Amino acid sequence: MSVDDQERQRARLEAEAQQSAWMRAAQRGDADAYRSLLVAIEPRVRAMVRSRIREQAAAEDVVQNALLSIHRGRRTYRPERPFVPWMRAIVRNSIIDHFRERKRRGQREVELFEERWADDRSETPESRTTLAPELAEALAALPEGQREAVTLIQVEGLSVAEAALRAGVSAGALKVRAHRGYRALRRLLEGARREGEWRSSLPAPTEHSEKEDPR
């Protein structure tokens, strides 16, 4: 092992020891130590996640879920054990959860809705103004929990973890609400579109037709 390698190894061990010390302090309620810990591990968590998940938005969601899991599971860290393997286990589980959930739900309906939403945003201001009231009306018709979840994620652009914190529910519960919200929105929007098509297929009222006796 070269001198450089030894130096790197020593620095890594020191950093890991520091992180273990920060975690112990965080368990006692030391906010400064906790902030230092989260800031220090975030790039490492992201690197782990990005090595498995290429899609940037999904990876960022998993990073945030992993940070949230570290926060919620901090009681399970044993002070006499090293911090990094514990953290790695949580991040690995978050990645596995991501793939399992993706497989389970198929993501089809969510993606369809998100694509449509993205299309709406990229359209011209004129077409956006024609669709916005329709979306706003459909959004307003949703139950409160679903509306909040969809608004936080799609309108305010928060990640699932941030939105869950804001709504005061777990990330899983928020995803379920958002998923149901997307489905309900899709139904409402399709219903509105069908109604619009039906109305436009009716003959336009003219003076002649108004005067005409149907019999």
Added chain:
Amino acid sequence: MSGPNDRLISELVDDLAPVRPLPRLRSAFSIVLAVWATMLGVVLLTLQHQPGARGLLANPVYFASFAGLVMAALGGTLSALAAGRPGRTKLEVGGLLVCVAGLLAAVVACLIGMGGLDLAQHPSPPGLDAMCFREGAFLSLLPAGVVLSFLVRGWTARPIRAALAAAIAAGALGASVVHLSCDFLGPRHLLMGHLSVPIVLGALALYPLGVLLRRLRG
């Protein structure tokens, strides 16, 4: 800070409260064993005689089913306790394998003792199967409470698997106490009255407990 997760980190820091770390795995395991040993001691000491305990060496089916129940109890407990701790996956999976293998071995021993699945060939005294099942289920409550108290404070990566291990372990702990204190040693009764406790508890508790653990984890 200027990263993409600054806001989340700030919110997590704001949400920070002191926590007491979970006890070591071996300490938690010892607590469950102590509860089990106490229950066993109390039940055996309050009985006038211990026919089950005497039958351990005399009856191979009885001995094999008891050994299987103990394997299921210890393996399941270890698996459930490890399930609440990130990074202990090998112990969790290994414990669950021991648990399921023990339960299967016990069932197979009873089936061999009966010479097949014909339950009518081996009648039990009326109501005895149900009585032992009720006692076993009742005696499972305390160990279940202890195991769950550790599990719900942990962070379970696989809630359904953890629920299965916890339910079988609690059922096997309760059933093993009944096993040693029961008067009737027929293989059919051992299967229907004793071994059915962890099997039924495992099946019944799997989903609701899994959902509960998943919700607690967030």
